[in-house]
Amino acid sequence: MNTVGAGSHVRSARGAGIAAVDLPSPRALVIVPTYNERENLPSLAAEILAQSEAFHLLIVDDGSPDGTGQIADHLAAGDPRVSVLHRPLKAGLGPAYIAGLTQGLSGGFDYLLTMDADHSHSPADLGRLLAAVHNRGADVALGSRWAKGGGTAGWPLLRRILSRAGSFYARVILGLSLHDVTGGFRCLRRSVVEALDVASIRSSGYAFLIELNYRAALQGFKIVEVPIVFTERVMGTSKMSGRIVVEAVYRVPVLRFTTRRALARAAVLR
Ligand SMILES: Nc1nc2c(ncn2[C@@H]2O[C@H](COP(=O)(O)OP(=O)(O)OP(=O)(O)O)[C@@H](O)[C@H]2O)c(=O)[nH]1
Numbered sequence: 710m711n712t713v714g715a716g717s718h719v720r721s722a723r724g725a726g727i728a729a730v731d732l733p734s735p736r737a738l739v740i741v742p743t744y745n746e747r748e749n750l751p752s753l754a755a756e757i758l759a760q761s762e763a764f765h766l767l768i769v770d771d772g773s774p775d776g777t778g779q780i781a782d783h784l785a786a787g788d789p790r791v792s793v794l795h796r797p798l799k800a801g802l803g804p805a806y807i808a809g810l811t812q813g814l815s816g817g818f819d820y821l822l823t824m825d826a827d828h829s830h831s832p833a834d835l836g837r838l839l840a841a842v843h844n845r846g847a848d849v850a851l852g853s854r855w856a857k858g859g860g861t862a863g864w865p866l867l868r869r870i871l872s873r874a875g876s877f878y879a880r881v882i883l884g885l886s887l888h889d890v891t892g893g894f895r896c897l898r899r900s901v902v903e904a905l906d907v908a909s910i911r912s913s914g915y916a917f918l919i920e921l922n923y924r925a926a927l928q929g930f931k932i933v934e935v936p937i938v939f940t941e942r943v944m945g946t947s948k949m950s951g952r953i954v955v956e957a958v959y960r961v962p963v964l965r966f967t968t969r970r971a972l973a974r975a976a977v978l979r
């Protein structure tokens with residue numbers, strides 16, 4: 710299954726036209742890691758919160774020098790659905806996700822969603838991701854550029870090739886039957902986050918996102934891809950680096966041989 714169908718588009722509590730979901734009010738936390746995203750954050754936060762009353766927002770800022778953390782504090786002061794986690798130094802996407810997911814669990818959320826701050830992931834797709842898990846029985850819903858119906862807008866050919874090649878590489882080595890394994894737009898059921906022992910994940914960039922998928926697959930969770938269109942960022946600068954790519958390349962074979970043992974050690978392998 711890689712679409713969730715028209716049935717997932719139910720009324721929003723604010724009439725915004727999406728998803729609010731037909732089962733009793735789920736509590737869903739949208740985790741947005743930020744580093745120097747001051748131009749993007751205010752509009753993104755407003756769009757997320759307008760989707761449905763079900764969505765709460767947690768901004769995980771790593772001491773952005775451009776003042777993103779203060780903007781996040783201002784947003785949180787104006788809306789009880791917004792909270793902020795300040796971390797002192799830029800430590801990479803993985804540790805930011807771990808902190809956000811851990812806080813989401815302790816906050817009692819039923820569903821944990823993750824997305825980038827730079828408008829590459831559209832808040833309008835949040836409802837379909839949530840519905841795939843809440844209404845349609847998936848454990849993990851992955852926003853997928855490379856599943857049928859997905860794509861990218863504004864990406865040069867080389868970046869499209871690199872992204873597809875990266876997913877192909879990880880898919881073959883790890884035996885995953887997913888088209889897009891490096892995307893950060895997801896919805897995870899609470900029980901999945903608990904079972905994955907995320908705190909023990911050492912990967913940081915794309916490798917972290919791959920490792921989450923691999924752990925979920927090894928645990929036998931049902932992962933579905935929800936097609937999304939990923940739009941190239943317009944404002945702010947990319948934090949993607951050669952180091953992140955190199956980490957992903959060498960971590961994938963390492964994961965193949967270490968993840969099963971790590972899960973067994975944590976006594977969470979189902
Ligand atoms: N908290 C935190 N957030 C980060 C860190 N690095 C990146 N981010 C955020 O993670 C998200 C993804 O980073 P991007 O720079 O957009 O990476 P990308 O989407 O792979 O690259 P582009 O397509 O070039 O934008 C954005 O919301 C960033 O602000 C970090 O070290 N800490």
Ligand SMILES: [Mg+2]
Pocket residue numbers: 825827829942947
């Ligand atoms: Mg980006």
